[in-house]
Amino acid sequence: MLRTIAYIIFLCTGIFAFTLIVLFFRDQSSFVTTRGTVSDESGAVIPTETTSRAQDVIARLDRAYKFRTSREKDIFWAFIFQFAVDSRVGGSVRMYKFEEEYSLVRKNMLLLWALYNFQDTTDFFGKTMYLNEKNSDGQFVRFITEINGTTFGFELVRDEYETLKGLLLQ
Secondary structure (H helix, E strand, O other), X not given: OHHHHHHHHHHHHHHHHHHHHHHHHXXXXXXXXXXXXXXXXXXXXXXXXXXXXXXXXXXXXXXXHOOEEOOOOOEOOEOOOOOOEEEEEXXXXXXXXXXXOHHHHHHHHHHHOOOEEEEEEOOOOOOEEEEEEOOOOOOEEEEEEEEOOEEEEEEEXXXXXXXXXXXXXX
16 A cells, blocks of 8 residues: 555656646747848938858758758657757758757757767867767768757768758858
């Protein structure tokens, strides 16, 4: 009888903890988007529109992979994240363009420690975090990087990595 009560308490505690995690990630979906502005002589604020390197990268990748919008809602096979993200797929490459800052995306992805080994680097694209599956043969490459203040995530077959890397570094 006492063992049964202990199991019930343990189960309820787990359900409660999972609920808190889900609610935490839903709360992360609120974000503030800022755009560039300048002021004229009278002090009026005028929005600016500039072509950033991130937009150039998207255009270059769209030409190479002919991306189409993905219907899948997961991010790196995890469905608990509620990020505002534009998910596209083309060939053997899946691209995520996040609305959030790199640091917030990185912090939340680290919660997937049970699935992935993480490796941070600044060698290629700037701030980059690789997510390598713990129990796999290494056929897929997953990484999150920041390009000119915009956070991108990529999931692709290892054979396609060098081609994508070349396009990102152009």
